[in-house]
Amino acid sequence: DGGITQSPKYLFRKEGQNVTLSCEQNLNHDAMYWYRQDPGQGLRLIYYSQIVNDFQKGDIAEGYSVSREKKESFPLTVTSAQKNPTAFYLCASSPAASSSGELFFGEGSRLTVL
Amino acid sequence: AQSVTQLDSQVPVFEEAPVELRCNYSSSVSVYLFWYVQYPNQGLQLLLKYLSGSTLVKGINGFEAEFNKSQTSFHLRKPSVHISDTAEYFCAVSSGNTPLVFGKGTRLSVIA
Numbered sequence: 001d002g003g004i005t006q007s008p009k010y011l012f013r014k015e016g017q018n019v020t021l022s023c024e025q026n027l028n029h030d031a032m033y034w035y036r037q038d039p040g041q042g043l044r045l046i047y048y049s050q051i052v053n054d055f056q057k058g059d060i061a062e063g064y065s066v067s068r069e070k071k072e073s074f075p076l077t078v079t080s081a082q083k084n085p086t087a088f089y090l091c092a093s094s095p096a097a098s099s100s101g102e103l104f105f106g107e108g109s110r111l112t113v114l
Numbered sequence: 115a116q117s118v119t120q121l122d123s124q125v126p127v128f129e130e131a132p133v134e135l136r137c138n139y140s141s142s143v144s145v146y147l148f149w150y151v152q153y154p155n156q157g158l159q160l161l162l163k164y165l166s167g168s169t170l171v172k173g174i175n176g177f178e179a180e181f182n183k184s185q186t187s188f189h190l191r192k193p194s195v196h197i198s199d200t201a202e203y204f205c206a207v208s209s210g211n212t213p214l215v216f217g218k219g220t221r222l223s224v225i226a
Contacts, residue, residue: 004157006157033213040218040219041218042120042204042216042217042218042219043158043204044216045213045215048213058213088155090157090158092157100146100163100165100208100210101146101148101208101209101210101213101214102146102148102160102163102208102214103158104160105150105157105158105159106157107157108155108156108157110155
């Protein structure tokens with residue numbers, strides 16, 4: 001089945017450690033996105049990529065990094081510089097940058113920093 | 115810049131009663147509008163979308179929404195809710211060449 005796979009679903013890390021969240025899609029979509037969700041805050045855009053080997057910062061990029069070496073993959077690294085990394089992270093994709101903007105979401109990864 | 119305001123953070127409603135979840139947006143250009151639903155610890159699922167044409171949009175699970183350009187609103191409605199509709203609902207806006215901007219969400223709780 002076509003879709004977006006995020007892993008791991010749950011992750012625990014100690015403060016000061018970097019952690020990488022995986023996002024893979026087999027929908028042949030050009031654009032991919034990372035959002036962060038906190039209770040009562042809705043979804044906030046971290047990074048997005050409209051094409052391979054290119055990405056743009058979203059509204060809350062500080063303390064995060066991404067890469068887009070393959071069309072199917074858009075991993076997110078939460079670095080030790082991120083002051084409050086505990087959150088639910090959602091990866092999404094869309095068919096093309098110039099489409100309506102409709103997003104298709106993965107199941108999310110919940111990161112807890114102890 | 116675009117923004118979305120969901121006027122109610124929580125909406126409790128009895129089973130089989132009607133419900134309306136309110137959404138207002140601001141944008142200086144033409145927009146596309148979306149409603150997504152999220153069940154606990156899951157990703158978001160598209161309920162419905164307005165791209166163009168008829169202002170009344172029907173979606174999955176019996177939901178519908180009406181685009182009102184003069185009021186800059188896109189309220190979500192269902193005539194009779196079920197326990198299974200308990201979830202968080204997000205309104206979102208896009209101009210097509212920018213990432214979706216989401217509201218803060220409305221938590222719908224259906225009471226038996």
